[in-house]
Amino acid sequence: MAQREIDNKKDILSIGSKELAYLGDSVYEVNIRKTLIRLGIRGVKDLNKMSMNYVSALYQAxxxxxxxxxxxxxxxxxxLRGRNTKIKHSSKSVNISTYRLATALECVFGYLYLLDDTDRIKELMDKIFEYKKAEVI
Incomplete structure (x- = not known):
């Protein structure tokens, strides 16, 4: 398998949506966890319970x-590339259209991570927590 360095925007845009979503899933989750801790949520049980709500496909959609x-x-x-990716299977708990929207979100976070755009990731995370503020408290 040939490997090459991904070092510019054009290269990043050539990465498949499934790969961007794969990376974006972990980027999104680690940023959710980081934000919850920064908000003062303590206790692993509470952190796990709260973060699981944020990372579900339904919530991501x-x-x-x-x-x-x-x-x-x-x-x-x-x-949109992520949303339109052919998916052979999805979670049993959500329908395919919900799963596609969740994949779209993950693609954005994977893309931003590869761009090293941590400021934009933080900006979007702030928007997410602003939108769902009542659920954190």
């Missing part, structure tokens, strides 16, 4: 629907 108005044109293109 809701977040994507909210965030899409805040995404740049480039981020939206990445998201």
């Amino acid at each position: 809701d977040i994507f629907s909210f965030l899409k108005d805040y995404l740049t044109e480039e981020e939206m293109k990445v998201a």
Whole structure:
């Protein structure tokens, strides 16, 4: 398997949506966990319970629907590629359209991570927690 360094925006945009979602899933989750700790949530049991709510496909689909108005044109293109990716199977707990929206969100976070755009990731995370503020308290 040939490997090459991904070092510019064009290379990043050539990465498949499934790979971006794969990476974006972990980027999103670690940032959810980091934000919960920064908000003062303590105790592993509480942190796990709360973070599981944020990382479910149903929640991610809701977040994507909210965030899409805040995404740049480039981020939206990445998201739409992710949403339109052929998926052979999805979670048993959600329908395929919900799963596709969750995948779109994960693609955006994978894309931003590969761009090393931590400021934009933080900005989007702030929007997410602002949107769902009542659920954190």
